[in-house]
Amino acid sequence: MSTHLKPEDKEIEQLQKLIRNTPLQVDLIDRTMERYSKIKTRRYNRSSFRSKRVRNTFFGTSAALVMAFTLVVSTRFISPTMAASLKQIPGMNSIFQLAGDLGLQTADEKGLLSKPNLSDTHDGLTLSVPEVMFDGTRVSIALERQTTDKRFLNTELPLLLDDLIFSINGEEINSSYAPKNTSNSIDSYTIPGKNSNSTIIQFSDLRNQGGKSFPDKFDLTISMSVSGIKQPFKIEIPVEKNTKNNLVFTPSLKREYKNIDYTLEKVELTPITTSITTRIKLPANSKISSSLALWLSYEIYDDKGKQLNLISNNGWSATDGNVLINDSRFEAFISLPKEITIKVYKDILKKDDKSKFELGKDGNPKKEYFPDLEITYPINP
Numbered sequence: 001m002s003t004h005l006k007p008e009d010k011e012i013e014q015l016q017k018l019i020r021n022t023p024l025q026v027d028l029i030d031r032t033m034e035r036y037s038k039i040k041t042r043r044y045n046r047s048s049f050r051s052k053r054v055r056n057t058f059f060g061t062s063a064a065l066v067m068a069f070t071l072v073v074s075t076r077f078i079s080p081t082m083a084a085s086l087k088q089i090p091g092m093n094s095i096f097q098l099a100g101d102l103g104l105q106t107a108d109e110k111g112l113l114s115k116p117n118l119s120d121t122h123d124g125l126t127l128s129v130p131e132v133m134f135d136g137t138r139v140s141i142a143l144e145r146q147t148t149d150k151r152f153l154n155t156e157l158p159l160l161l162d163d164l165i166f167s168i169n170g171e172e173i174n175s176s177y178a179p180k181n182t183s184n185s186i187d188s189y190t191i192p193g194k195n196s197n198s199t200i201i202q203f204s205d206l207r208n209q210g211g212k213s214f215p216d217k218f219d220l221t222i223s224m225s226v227s228g229i230k231q232p233f234k235i236e237i238p239v240e241k242n243t244k245n246n247l248v249f250t251p252s253l254k255r256e257y258k259n260i261d262y263t264l265e266k267v268e269l270t271p272i273t274t275s276i277t278t279r280i281k282l283p284a285n286s287k288i289s290s291s292l293a294l295w296l297s298y299e300i301y302d303d304k305g306k307q308l309n310l311i312s313n314n315g316w317s318a319t320d321g322n323v324l325i326n327d328s329r330f331e332a333f334i335s336l337p338k339e340i341t342i343k344v345y346k347d348i349l350k351k352d353d354k355s356k357f358e359l360g361k362d363g364n365p366k367k368e369y370f371p372d373l374e375i376t377y378p379i380n381p
Contacts, residue, residue, distance in 0.1 A: 095142035096131050098194035101311065102331040103272035104140060107133045112242040112271060120233040124149045127224060127233045135243040135272040138311070138329060139214070141201045141222070142193060151228060157199045158190040164201065165223040168214065179210035184316045186211070202312070208266060208277040209316045209325050216241040246270045247336075247381055257372040259283050260293055264342060264375050265325075274300060274308055274330040276342060282322040289320055295346040296370075298328050302337035337379055344373040
């Protein structure tokens with residue numbers, strides 16, 4: 001290697017070495033357990049990420065390159081000159097680009113987002129919204145803090161927020177868009193941003209579970225309480241659907257396994273998100289909560305066998321009955337597949353301790369697949 005490198009070239013060389021030597025750590029056990037940690041009365045909400053009141057663990061699906069860049073920019077491993085140079089790279093300042101979600105990275109790269117740059121300030125703490133994305137299936141809001149007050153810097157941003165209240169066009173979101181006379185509510189969750197001073201808040205409507213669809217264009221108000229500050233932060237954000245010509249299919253394909261009637265009701269493809277809606281029906285007088293059906297999960301593959309990463313999952317069984325409607329959201333396909341395959345499985349629990357999973361040789365939870373419930377569906381736009 002040449003010994004006549006400029007100082008900035010040497011730093012780039014060191015950076016490349018750091019990227020190559022930085023392992024991508026994925027907390028798969030914590031991620032899987034989260035799917036079962038939030039069970040409400042008649043509502044089963046699973047997510048590959050923690051809810052806003054639970055500590056975020058950076059087990060996202062970002063590539064090692066992005067992870068290493070995040071590590072480098074957010075620490076003091078490089079000189080101010082190098083840091084400034086890195087920030088000039090397109091996307092390096094984008095929370096979506098560094099979030100570890102392929103769909104949000106695509107939104108940033110293709111301009112499928114808005115940049116309102118709105119904020120509110122109280123007691124020396126500023127909370128701002130630099131980026132927003134809405135593709136018709138999920139709302140993603142980048143949130144960032146700016147402060148020099150150590151009271152607000154000792155914890156990650158999601159843990160700083162005591163409560164989040166959303167209103168659409170002046171009406172509280174659950175009173176207007178959640179299913180009426182049920183406990184099925186629209187809940188938000190957070191995923192890590194580009195560093196400890198940022199996070200991404202996400203939520204989806206419940207239109208497939210009896211609720212109303214979000215409008216294509218609306219004014220969203222977020223009210224956020226912060227411990228130690230009396231007045232809540234309020235930010236009003238104009239939101240508009242950033243994608244067009246989303247593909248929606250209603251296959252109504254049915255499968256059976258033992259006493260489970262399984263139906264693939266809906267498939268929705270956007271450049272940002274892949275969504276499926278399924279319905280599981282048990283015999284009359286059976287209950288989802290005491291059935292295998294509660295523990296079923298889904299994997300999606302394209303025609304080349306590439307698996308999509310899970311974003312979030314929520315299920316609803318009215319009156320704790322015998323029908324479970326489930327919405328699962330995954331990352332988007334890079335290119336439109338000729339067909340998709342949906343596999344159904346459950347994680348295997350230890351026989352002597354049902355709070356823990358059986359692990360395979362690779363350290364990941366063992367899975368039991370149900371081939372009788374597998375569906376391959378052609379995508380014909």
